[in-house]
Amino acid sequence: MNLLIPKLLSLRYVEYLIIDNNLKILEMSPGAYRLADVPDEVKQDNDIRLSFPELFGVEDVIDTILQGKENNFELKGIIRTESVSSPLYIDICITKNVQDKNSNSLIVIIADVTERMILEKSLIQSANEANLLLRNLKAAKQYTDEIMKSMADALLVTTLSGKIKKINPSAQVLLEYEEAELIGQDISIIIRELEDLKLGKGEKENIYNPPIKELETVCITKSGKKIHVAFSCSIVQTEIENFQGYVYTLRDMSDRKQAELAKQEFLAMISHEIRTPITSVNGMASLLLNTELTAQQQDFAQTIYMSSNALHKIINDILDFSKIESGKLELEEQSFELRRCINEALYLVSPIAKEKKLILMFLDTPDIPTTVVGDITRLRQILINLLSNAIKFTETGSIEVSAIAREIMSNQHGKNSYEIHFVVKDTGIGIPSDRLERLFKAFSQVNSSITRQYGGTGLGLAICKQLTELMGGRIWVDSEPGVGSAFNFTITTPVISEGLGHGDWKINDLAADAKINPRMAEQYPLKILLVEDHVINQRIIRLMLQQMGYQPDVANNGLEALLALRRQLYDVVLMDLQMPVMDGITATQHICQEWTPDVRPMIIALTANAMSGDRDRYLASGMDDYLVKPIRIAELMQLLKRCQIQSQKSQKAEQASAQNIQESKEQVSTNLSPSDSCLPTANSFPIDQAILQKILQMADLNSSAHAVEFLLEIIDDYLKDAPILLQNIHLYFSQTNLKSLRRAAHTLSSISAILGATTLASLCAELETMVVTEALFGATEKIFQIEAEYQQVQIVLEQERQKYKD
Known part of the structure; x- marks a missing residue:
């Protein structure tokens, strides 16, 4: 028997029919009709093709099987009838009836393979779905890998x-x-x-x-x-x-860290440079306040002094803007008089208001706390910013400041927290409502014409917003075009438990810290060594000390300071930080190594650099205290009081000095380069005559100095040193010696600005910036511009020199 027959017979539903050579049904199984396409035709003597149409056309195959040429024939069929809800799949196998050897009959085996076909279809579909899933997974992996690679x-x-x-x-x-x-x-x-x-x-x-x-x-x-x-x-x-x-x-983040470091170095340099001219302004104003002046002159001098202080604080604020944005700005927590803070802000902007004939008012009430805890500098900055804007955009009328305090919590330590609501109201041009949201965004103003008409960077209100939020408050504005604006802001602050009410603040207190005590040296006798490389700074600080009664010695750099200390010890060393040959930190470290704490002098850092972390670095080097330029007379006097000489220390100092005299004589003298520091301001004329006049006025304040000779010495020093610096700039640029090139450009910028050669100083500062950022494209042209500008400066200074000599 053919092997297919047992296989078919093993299926669940298998029927058979025996037919003769004419395809007539001779015999059939009882259930054969169930698998037929026409069940009613499954009868004996009927043609099998009537019930199974699939057999039409297979007559020749049947003859071949009867003749023994083929064993069997297989075909597939499908049954679709109205009585069946779903099609039936059948396998048909035709083979010779071997049990009846004398007849020409055939057996037709029919198997129901519907379940198998459905399973096969399901397997095929699953395989297709699996292949699709695998392709998707492979594509997803490739997609993910490509993302990771990119x-x-x-x-x-x-x-x-x-x-x-x-x-x-x-x-x-x-x-x-x-x-x-x-x-x-x-x-x-x-x-x-x-x-x-x-x-x-x-x-x-x-x-x-x-x-x-x-x-x-x-x-x-x-x-x-x-x-x-x-x-x-x-x-x-x-x-x-x-x-x-x-x-x-x-x-x-390596590049960003380097950029941040470069930014910090640049800000440190700019900080140092900007504060140096402020030192001159502040110093001259404070010395001027200590001369006999009329009431009007006293008022002018006080305004100069306070304005230089305010400028110093504003510079600090601008330099801190990046720290505010990054969330690294730390507010001070000190007690201060709230009314004094408000009045200081009003006092500083009052000259501008007077020029425009505007009324400036403070609506004081008994409800305002007397003493609060917080950052007076930042609060004053907000008030000055808002008042300056109000004056700028108001042509007639008034500007008024008011404050309301509301207690929000209290504690057992006697400090109550208050929300203080400030309002700066003006009668100015007002602001359209659709442009209010732009006000507090950095570098943004109401419209571009504001910058052209009124000036400004659009940074002030953004800083105010950030500062008020740091103080636990917020800022907003109410405004009506043509009527005016009311800028509101709040802060949250502890209040010292001394009750509310008016303080005893007076306007004259503003300049009190500029008064010099002429008996300081008598009351606090000290041997002072001033270590400062900048000639003008030397003379200004020396004049301050001389008016206190001191006669300080001067060293031009750290190495000279060490030599001076080996000749005799001092009680106080006022040590500049950025100097040629040997800087202040290096000199301090040598001093700490060479002298024991009981004999070495107190070392006070003098620097215009007030970047974050510098104070700790200076003190860690061995310095005892720290003064930021411009130096405030009150702070200098207070510091000198703490440095009063002690007899025991003096005795030990003399002994140590005697031991080092011979060593100091053997030291090799060192030729020193000129000084540095001072950020220039561009000027179209080679020399700013006003600066020369201020130098003369400064010298006049000291009875021991002849003003004209003082000025001529500075001019002579400049005309001697500037050509050497120009030669060095050319030399260092050709050698690509960036460190020395920066120093030379920095020094020429500094000494030029001191004499009022602001355009030349500005060009040198630009070259220095190129060197710092290593953006040297165009440096050659910049050096030629510097050289050409110096020739103009030289001509004017020679004329000035001759004028004063005549």
Whole structure:
């Protein structure tokens, strides 16, 4: 029997029919009709083709089987009738009836294979779906891999226990590892800080719990190099443990760190440069206040003095703007008189208001706290900014300031927290309502014509907004075009528990800290060494000390200071920081090494640089205190009081001095380069005559100095040193000696600005900026401009020199 027959007979539904050579039905199984296309035709002696139409056309095949040329024939059929809800699939097999050897009969075996066909279809469909899913998974993997490859940031995928599973190409470049070297390694070999974040220990691996947020850290490369990175982590959670873990993203911050460092250095330089001319203005104003003046002159001098102080504070605010934006600005917490703060702000803007004939008012009430705790400088800055804007945009009428205090909480320590609501109201041009939202955005004004008509950068109100928010308050404005504006802001501040009411503040208190005590040297006898490389700064600070009765010695740099100290010890060393040959910090370190604490002098840092962290750095070097230029007379006197000489120290100092006299005689003298510091302001004329006049006035204040000779000495020094500096600029530029080139440009800028050669000073400052940023394209042209401008300056100074000599 053919092997197909047992196979078909093993199926669940199998029927058979025996037919003769004419395809007539001879015999059939009882259920054969169920598999027929026409069940009623499944009868004995009927043609099988009536019930199974699939057999039409197979007559020749049947003859072949009867003749023994073929064993069987197979075909498939499908039955669709109205009585059947779904089609039936059948397999038909025709073979010779071997049981009846004398007749020419055939057996037709019919099997119901519907279930098998449905299963096969389902398998085929599943296979197709699986293939599609595999293709999608492959495409998704390729898609994910391409994303990882294209990422500029380093990406590392780890298990929950911190074992690295995958890294992208950027991570390989950043970390200097091949992927195979890191697979299976702990993430802590890259980020050491993560080692402390493992939770628990047991049979299983330790589990990490990294912070799911961005922070800055340091990662370690294969070569051991430390790289600053912005590090962030996200957790991957799925139902399958093998597909759970963390995704770490590392962004290389090296360039940004370098940029931030360059920015800090640039800001430090600018800070140093800007404050130096302010030192001159502040110093001359404070000395002027100590001369006999008329009431009007006294008022003018007070305004100059207070304005220079305000300018100094505003410069600090501008330099701190980046810190405000980054959230790194720290507010001071000191008690101060609130009314004094408000009146100081009004006093500083009053000259401008008087010029425009505007009424300036403070609506004082008994409800305002007398003493509060906070940052008086920042609060005054907000008030000055709002008052200045009000005056700027008001042509007629008045500007008034008011304040209302509301208690919001109290505590057992006698300090109550208040919300203080300030209003600065004007009768100015007003602001359209659709443009109010632009006011407090950085570098934004109501419209572009404001800048052309009134000036300004659009930065002031943005700073006010940030400062009020740092003080726990907010700022907003009510305005009507043509009527005026009312700028409102609030702060939250503790109030000293001394009740509310009017203080005894007086307007004359503003300039009180500029008064010099002419008996200071008698009351507090001190040997003072002033270490300052800038000639003008030397003379101004020396004049201040001389008016106190002191006769300070002067050293031009740190090395000269060491030599002076080896000849005799001093009680106080006023030490500048940025000097040629040897800077102040290096000199301080040498002093601390050479002299014991009981004999060495108190070292006071003098610097225009007040960047964040500098104070700690200066004090860590061994300095005892710190004064920021421009130097305030009151602060200088207060500091000198703390430095009063002690007899025991003086005795030991004399002994130490005697031991070092011979050593100091053997020191080799050093030729010193000229001084530095001072940010210039551009001027179309080669020399600003007003600055020369101020130098003369400054010298006149000291009875021991002849004003004209004082000025001529400065001019002579300048005309001697400037050509040498120009030669050095050419030489250092040709040698690409950027450090020396920066120093030469910086020094020429400084001494030029002191004499009023502001255009030349500005060109030198631009060259210095090019050197600092290493943007030297156009430097050659800049040097030629400097040389040409110096020739004009030289001509004018020679004329001035001759004029004063005649």
